[in-house]
Amino acid sequence: MSFPCHSLSISTTIAAKTIPLPASPEPDPVSPQFAVLRKIESCKSIEEIKQFHALVIKLRPLQTQFVYNAIIRGVTSFRTGCGSSLEAILLYREMLMKGLVPTDYTIPFLLKACAQEFALREGEEIHVHAIKTGLLGSNVYVKNTLMRVYAVCGVIGAAQKLFDECPQRDLVSWTTLIQGYVKTGSPREAVEVFFRMCEASFVADEMTLVIVLSACAMLGDLSLGKRIYRYMHENGVKRDVFVGNALVDMFLKCGDADLARWIFSEMPMKNVVSWNSMILGLAQQGKFKEALVVYEEMQTIGIRPDDITLVGVLNSCANLGLLESGKWVHAYINKHKISADGFIGNALVDMYSKCGSINQALRVFQGMKHRDVYSYTAIIVGLAMHGEAALALEIFSDMSLVGIRPDEVTFLGLLSACSHAGLADEGQRHFEDMSRVYGLEPQTEHYACMVDLLGRAGLLSDAEEFIKNMPIEPDAFVWGALLGACKVHGKVELGELAMKKLVEIEPERDGAYILMSNMYSSADRWRDALKLRRFMKEKHVKKTPGCSSIELDGIVHEFRKGEKSHPKIEEISRFLEEFTSHLKSYGQQDIIAFA
DNA sequence: CTAGGGTTAG
Numbered sequence: 001m002s003f004p005c006h007s008l009s010i011s012t013t014i015a016a017k018t019i020p021l022p023a024s025p026e027p028d029p030v031s032p033q034f035a036v037l038r039k040i041e042s043c044k045s046i047e048e049i050k051q052f053h054a055l056v057i058k059l060r061p062l063q064t065q066f067v068y069n070a071i072i073r074g075v076t077s078f079r080t081g082c083g084s085s086l087e088a089i090l091l092y093r094e095m096l097m098k099g100l101v102p103t104d105y106t107i108p109f110l111l112k113a114c115a116q117e118f119a120l121r122e123g124e125e126i127h128v129h130a131i132k133t134g135l136l137g138s139n140v141y142v143k144n145t146l147m148r149v150y151a152v153c154g155v156i157g158a159a160q161k162l163f164d165e166c167p168q169r170d171l172v173s174w175t176t177l178i179q180g181y182v183k184t185g186s187p188r189e190a191v192e193v194f195f196r197m198c199e200a201s202f203v204a205d206e207m208t209l210v211i212v213l214s215a216c217a218m219l220g221d222l223s224l225g226k227r228i229y230r231y232m233h234e235n236g237v238k239r240d241v242f243v244g245n246a247l248v249d250m251f252l253k254c255g256d257a258d259l260a261r262w263i264f265s266e267m268p269m270k271n272v273v274s275w276n277s278m279i280l281g282l283a284q285q286g287k288f289k290e291a292l293v294v295y296e297e298m299q300t301i302g303i304r305p306d307d308i309t310l311v312g313v314l315n316s317c318a319n320l321g322l323l324e325s326g327k328w329v330h331a332y333i334n335k336h337k338i339s340a341d342g343f344i345g346n347a348l349v350d351m352y353s354k355c356g357s358i359n360q361a362l363r364v365f366q367g368m369k370h371r372d373v374y375s376y377t378a379i380i381v382g383l384a385m386h387g388e389a390a391l392a393l394e395i396f397s398d399m400s401l402v403g404i405r406p407d408e409v410t411f412l413g414l415l416s417a418c419s420h421a422g423l424a425d426e427g428q429r430h431f432e433d434m435s436r437v438y439g440l441e442p443q444t445e446h447y448a449c450m451v452d453l454l455g456r457a458g459l460l461s462d463a464e465e466f467i468k469n470m471p472i473e474p475d476a477f478v479w480g481a482l483l484g485a486c487k488v489h490g491k492v493e494l495g496e497l498a499m500k501k502l503v504e505i506e507p508e509r510d511g512a513y514i515l516m517s518n519m520y521s522s523a524d525r526w527r528d529a530l531k532l533r534r535f536m537k538e539k540h541v542k543k544t545p546g547c548s549s550i551e552l553d554g555i556v557h558e559f560r561k562g563e564k565s566h567p568k569i570e571e572i573s574r575f576l577e578e579f580t581s582h583l584k585s586y587g588q589q590d591i592i593a594f595a
Numbered sequence: 596c597t598a599g600g601g602t603t604a605g
Contacts (some may be wrong), residue, residue, distance in 0.1 A: 044597050108597040144598045175599045210600040245601040308603050346604050377605040509596045
């Protein structure tokens with residue numbers, strides 16, 4: 001969005017000198033001005049407002065502060081989208097040109113529009129006017145709306161300063177500051193401000209609590225969340241639908257799905273956000289099946305899902321591999337003329353690629369009009385999963401052509417694409433570019449991916465050296481990648497080192513032991529393999545059975561390691577054996593590429 | 596006639 005007019009031209013209007021506010025007479029209830037005021041207030045569209053504006057320009061007696069306030073209010077309340085700050089400011093400028101002075105009502109209207117559109121520069125200019133007219137010091141509405149502009153624009157220091165200098169703070173001032181910290185990604189500070197508010201003997205209302213609860217959700221701090229929940233009971237805060245939704249969201253994000261579900265079920269009023277909070281929250285907790293059950297319930301009751309609901313449903317389908325259900329959602333989207341773009345488009349791309357339909361994923365991606373970093377990342381990760389490294393790399397280079405900056409996750413996809421395709425040099429180059437060109441700090445996942453890449457290419461000593469030179473502490477993923485590479489290339493000694501490190505980090509997991517004992521077996525070191533298995537038994541290392549699932553004609557088939565409950569398990573096992581021996585005949589390298 | 600509220604992906 002761009003503003004053709006950025007400046008209020010302060011110097012040419014009123015800012016050059018401090019303006020004493022003239023006492024303006026209240027409009028006479030029988031004057032034409034009064035009648036026009038009522039009419040402007042009853043306008044139902046921006047077009048009607050504009051007609052009155054035209055009238056005001058023509059008729060001098062209508063050019064008063066009150067009339068301009070009403071017009072500005074109308075413009076800012078009808079134009080919820082873009083452009084309201086510009087339009088409001090143009091009206092404000094016109095008002096100043098006519099020699100009129102803003103009132104304590106004018107400034108909040110203007111600032112609200114600025115806050116809605118994150119128009120920081122315009123807000124700053126109005127800030128100057130608020131000082132010059134003396135309104136900032138005398139009116140708490142002016143101060144609170146100004147604080148809000150700074151808060152939503154991320155200038156939390158300015159908001160805090162205004163707050164500190166404010167002699168007559170009210171609950172809205174506190175709430176605005178708390179929200180400022182939440183919006184700038186500092187939930188910890190937000191909660192601290194809330195407790196200071198309590199010390200200052202203010203009692204939170206529903207609006208404050210919704211924000212505080214969202215801070216708890218961001219922190220994922222369950223005991224804090226429960227503490228706030230108790231505070232609500234102690235202070236008799238009403239539980240309206242907003243508070244209920246915030247509670248559901250908070251408890252889910254803090255990992256207490258049961259409490260969230262209970263609150264959800266007890267809510268006397270629910271709206272689509274309530275359902276979305278449940279569905280998305282459950283999905284976020286990895287409870288995808290539960291999320292879909294809630295969605296089914298929502299459908300049964302007849303609540304119409306919105307695009308956010310569908311994102312949650314698609315995400316659940318993606319993670320359960322439910323291609324048929326995912327396709328159903330896609331059909332629903334088409335049927336209801338929901339655009340397969342933005343959030344929805346990205347979720348569709350992810351669903352199709354996670355469900356194995358990379359061609360469909362590509363089709364959705366190519367059909368999107370607005371692609372962002374999430375869209376590109378989703379398709380690159382998908383292509384990487386499907387071994388389509390060349391296309392992943394091509395789409396990555398498209399990204400910079402259209403000016404979208406990759407982020408950490410994009411690189412994860414890119415590096416894994418290189419890794420799976422055995423493109424060691426190309427992967428290393430991208431890894432270096434990550435910090436050098438894009439200023440992104442590689443995380444342990446990226447290092448793990450590089451170890452995997454080097455390991456698959458057989459460059460095990462390079463991988464070992466790479467780990468030694470890591471600027472951050474290698475974690476289980478890094479050692480796991482090394483161990484996996486050792487397994488593939490039969491490097492028993494290095495594998496033992498990786499296993500030792502893995503066991504140090506997560507002694508309760510069995511994966512490292514299993515991999516290592518398989519390695520011993522492959523190297524005909526049966527005694528070592530046995531020793532390891534015995535050790536596991538002694539230490540009571542819990543075994544997590546591997547599980548995979550696939551959907552076929554709408555039925556989910558689950559396979560757990562060591563379990564033979566599937567009706568066609570023998571047929572499937574026989575096929576897999578044949579398939580594996582077939583693969584082996586292609587030679588070692590091909591098997592590695594497949595692994 | 597003016598200010599503060601929840602859910603959004605890889």
